[in-house]
Amino acid sequence: MIEILKQLGLFMTTISHSLIGKLDSNIINFLSALNEIANNLEIPFFVVGATARDILLQHAHDLPSTRATIDLDIGVSVSDWNRFQALKDELLNSNLFTASKETHRLLYKESFPVDIVPFGKISSDDGSISWPPEYDFEMSVVGFQDCYQHAISVLIRENPDCVVKVASLAGLVILKIVSWDDNVERRGKDAADLYFIIRNYIEAGNMERFFEEQDDILQKEASDYDLASARFLGRDIVKMASPATKTKLINILKREAASEQGHKIAMNVLSQDSMRRESYDRVVEYFNALLRGILD
Known part of the structure; x- marks a missing residue:
């Protein structure tokens, strides 16, 4: 299955940036844990939001951000809510994450909010998703698939290597x-x-x-x-x-x-x-x- 995903461009190995020694240890540990769990489930993901902004502007190009944030935003490509829930369950079972009141949010080490946004086949024809259990909260994920397909690969850790996909600046816009x-x-x-x-x-x-x-x-x-x-x-x-x-x-x-x-x-x-x-x-x-x- 992973080989098929690689052929489809869902797992990339070409490194666009090496940020060894540049990222906060909490970010490295969080992304490393997520990468291992998501890969085991064969669920592609990429970094979006303020974390992606800071990785590319501040850490890759030395352009300090105008606003600080501790938010961690992740997009995950899943076919249905069962796959999304499977990822959440594995993250919670790792004891590194705890649940929150919001369906889309977990807490990493009980301190850092992690927003996980599903996209891909799970979305409707108009590019929206409706969150369970009531399905009364709708969110647009228009552009997520485009941005994932053009995301860049960043080396965040060595020995063992950890490479994660990050939304490009054009994708973030x-x-x-x-x-x-x-x-x-x-x-x-x-x-x-x-x-x-x-x-x-x-x-x-x-x-x-x-x-x-x-x-x-x-x-x-x-x-x-x-x-x-x-x-x-x-x-x-x-x-x-x-x-x-x-x-x-x-x-x-x-x-x-x-x-x-x-x-x-x-x-x-x-x-x-x-x-x-x-x-x-x-x-x-x-x-x-x-x-x-x-x-x-």
Whole structure:
């Protein structure tokens, strides 16, 4: 079965980044434990959310995050809720995890919240999941499959080696735009993360590729390097997004750009303490440049 999954791209061995000695020991131990249990069950997973953001920006590219977090977010590819429950049961049986009141959340070492989001065949045709037991809480997982298929592999530990898949920065932007639209309670955090990734995308290991492959963008953005970075990111998103995901992103960004009440993503960016000095009009320009890249 594992060999079949490898052929389908569900288990990757090519290492994009080595972060030996860079990650917090709690993160390493958590991901190592999860990796062993998930692999034993042949359940593919990848790191998303703030943990993925920090792994790629702070640890891989020395770009400090604007907000600290202890949240651990994981996407797991499962066919049904029985498979999801099997993973939860094994994690709980390891005595490293304890249950919480929320179906999707466990606590690692009784301190660190771990949100586990299922995607794949478990989702409905519109890309949503409804959580048991009442199935009255719906969540969008649009983009998760796209992002998993384009995730990068990171070596987090040696002897024995542990390699985990992490959502790419372009993938994170997809997930965070969808999350922003889907979850009102997280809008401020999602918006701030979106803006930070957009602002730093070229600096996060994309400089050489930008000048080699996208030399037309600077001219189209009137030599505005920052807006060119946002548009470049939009083009990278298109390379990985399915037609349904692309349509979802375009609809959200177009709606906000045309809203008479103002661009709510930009307003949510400015609601965060670390972003209060930013200009509303400038933040809107970044998101509009991102949209132009998706539409290119």
